[in-house]
Amino acid sequence: MKGTRIDGGENITLETFKNRWTGPGSTNFNPGADHDSYASSYYLESGAFFRINNITLGYTFQDLVMPGTKLRLYFTAQNPFVITGYSGFSPEISSDGDPRLTTGLELSAYPTTRNFLFGVNIQF
Numbered sequence: 001m002k003g004t005r006i007d008g009g010e011n012i013t014l015e016t017f018k019n020r021w022t023g024p025g026s027t028n029f030n031p032g033a034d035h036d037s038y039a040s041s042y043y044l045e046s047g048a049f050f051r052i053n054n055i056t057l058g059y060t061f062q063d064l065v066m067p068g069t070k071l072r073l074y075f076t077a078q079n080p081f082v083i084t085g086y087s088g089f090s091p092e093i094s095s096d097g098d099p100r101l102t103t104g105l106e107l108s109a110y111p112t113t114r115n116f117l118f119g120v121n122i123q124f
Helices: 014-018
Strands: 049-062 070-084 115-123
Touching: none
Parallel strands: none
Antiparallel strands: 049 070, 070 115
């Protein structure tokens, strides 16, 4: 829930920060810091997603220099993409095991990193 990140040192999206309520006369639509302390459906959204966590493509060339030698080229993508309508950092929100406290709240959230690796293995 994005509303709980706006105060207390949590990360918020730039769009949420720019459109927060800043005082009387403000026309922004998101609650300001310390003004969203009650449970509400204001920030409630679907957390449905489809993610590919790991893809590896590779090819092994055999007997290039002499019999028994191998050369393997490969490319690996970790977390290459996620398909979701969720506007927060990650739809995979962890839970502390107590559904009454933080389940569904995106606290201390960071975007999931993507890694792209290229490798070569040579065997003689």
